[in-house]
Amino acid sequence: MFPDGAKEPFERTRKLIQKVAPSLKAMPYRLSIVGHTASSKVPAKPGYGPWELSADRANAVRAILSGEGPPTGHVFMVAGKADTDPLFPDNPSMSPNRRVTITLMCEEPPIPANFSP
Numbered sequence: 001m002f003p004d005g006a007k008e009p010f011e012r013t014r015k016l017i018q019k020v021a022p023s024l025k026a027m028p029y030r031l032s033i034v035g036h037t038a039s040s041k042v043p044a045k046p047g048y049g050p051w052e053l054s055a056d057r058a059n060a061v062r063a064i065l066s067g068e069g070p071p072t073g074h075v076f077m078v079a080g081k082a083d084t085d086p087l088f089p090d091n092p093s094m095s096p097n098r099r100v101t102i103t104l105m106c107e108e109p110p111i112p113a114n115f116s117p
Contacts, residue, residue: 007056021069055080
């Protein structure tokens, strides 16, 4: 989904996110957006490592979704997990580990629908 070391997704990934954005907007659920990195043997830049990169990836996807997607209030969380949760744990440096996960939060409403004061 992302070039190595980049916080902005590939153009193809951007287009896919834009394509699903209207469907996410139509749903009543809040979203959790979590960024991930692959393990790297390249040393991190001073003050900017895998934690910052993964959080920036999640935030980049949130920004893309904000164009045609769910309103800002539907975003439950934007977070980064660095390389702590690889999609392929047997090979943590594989490029598919550079990803973002979007989870629909199926929650009970804060006030029951049939509530009357």
